[in-house]
Amino acid sequence: MSHVLSTYARFPVTLVRGEGTRVWDDHDKSYLDFCTGIAVCSLGHCHPRLVETIRAQAGTLMHVSNLYSTRQQEELAQVIVEDHVKLPGKVFFANSGAEANDGLIKSARKFGHARPQADGSPRYEVLSFTKSFHGRTLGGINATGQDKVKEGFDPMLPGFRHLPFNDLAALEAAIAPETAAILLEPVQGEGGVNVATPEFLRGVAALCKKHDLLLMLDEVQTGYGRCGQAMAWRQIAPEIQPDAISWAKGMGGGFPIGAFWLSDRSIDASGKELSSLMGPGTHGTTYGGNPLACASSLAVLAEIAEKDLNANALKQEERIRETIASWNLPVITEVRGIGLLLGVGLDVSKFEVPAGKLPAGFVCGKLLEAGLLVPPAGPETIRLLPPLNVSDEEIDEALAIFKSVLVAL
Structure with missing residues (x-):
């Protein structure tokens, strides 16, 4: 039994450590963190300078x-x-x-x-x-x-x-x-x-x-x-x-x-x-x-x-937009935002959502199971909020997970 007030509808994971763009749970499973405390961890987790x-x-x-x-x-x-x-x-x-x-x-x-x-x-x-x-x-x-x-x-x-x-x-x-x-x-x-x-x-x-x-x-x-x-x-x-x-x-x-x-x-x-x-x-x-x-x-x-991380935010935005556009998935309606505050709109008529769940929260749960942490932004939008120093390889890995989950849906 938890003694913490239930003011959050928490995802079923307990995180215990982090490094850079990755976090690990209490079963030592790793995740790419594209939530970053909801746009908080600008440099990722446990950055040496910080x-x-x-x-x-x-x-x-x-x-x-x-x-x-x-x-x-x-x-x-x-x-x-x-x-x-x-x-x-x-x-x-x-x-x-x-x-x-x-x-x-x-x-x-x-x-x-x-x-x-x-x-x-x-x-x-x-x-x-x-x-x-x-x-x-x-x-x-x-x-x-x-x-x-x-x-x-x-x-x-x-x-x-x-x-x-x-x-x-x-x-x-x-x-x-x-x-x-x-x-x-x-x-x-x-x-x-x-x-x-x-x-x-x-x-x-x-x-x-x-x-x-x-x-x-x-x-x-x-x-x-x-x-x-x-x-x-x-x-x-x-x-x-x-x-x-x-x-x-x-x-x-x-x-x-x-x-x-x-x-x-x-x-x-x-x-x-x-x-x-x-x-x-x-x-x-x-x-x-x-x-x-x-x-x-x-x-x-x-x-x-x-490190001119402002420029990296704009560079990675362009890469994310180009990659998602290349998928041509009908479930994606648009990509909104600037830099590394991006929202991916979902056509909720393209997949089934269990009763009692909001579409974006349901998809975020599936992404978590696949090893990617992202938060929703309203009922029909997935937010991408990686660290500002995220690498090309980490973007590519996250987008591959994202695509696989959407295709499965």
Whole structure:
């Protein structure tokens, strides 16, 4: 009997160790890991650089209160702002993507107080999109455009509405006097791997400027090389300038860390900066940004940059797309996504699914049996999320397993 809450519908496997792109279960069966903790293990498992960094930092200083500064936190913030975002701003460190997105929501509320409605009442509403996913905190599920994460948690918090993704006209029509911000994922990961079009991202940015709204990007799953650039929005519409960004997952390579960034842009005639709204007492965390987490992230981001793993993500995307297209399998409807955040759509009319199972979850179970770990993304999409340093040979091996399972179905 397990003493762990049954909040996950777990696959029937117990993993005990990993190395690179492979993991082993408690029966010593090996698997290619194209789930990577859901886009977390950017460098694969037990990467020597990350392991040595953790060992060294753990023997020096693991945790101090955020009442004090640490060199690792200051250095990581500088790297993020100067080398990755490349726009003036400030960073807050958290422990997860859900926490980072809660920070964005609080920042939007602060902005709505600083830039109120015409009658002086604060703006508070955050507009997001159907099929989005922004975490499982109360703030996160309210921002998420999927009803399944909200069931049983009524009443919902006020100040959130969800609109059709990539529909600029619907978004413009929905903006109201109380609207303060627009929150979106450049690529919707959990919702089916749906990519924002360049026209949509540009249009959202223009609407934010027109109506004095914050443009907030959720890069929790897409950021730091997963989609071929440090920031996924730059792969889609590089000319836009967001006001706020959230991250987590791959930035720690497996060590828990999250963060959000706020722009230093002026928000009024006095020159007050957006980032200044989140001052002392407005937000906090006990563990976020501790020396061990920040040192781990610095090692991961340095390895990605030095080995140009962004380029490998785009190279492997092209190889995956070409290989899957060459199969000409009717069960595959399309391949969506960017870089190594890819979704393979399934025609569920082409195979039988046991009662009580969702098609994508059923296929993921068959792939696990064959030695490939992948997660679903909605009921009819399989996600491919290998490490950013995955090799040609590992891609070929995984795709051979994938094809064999689909053909058998």
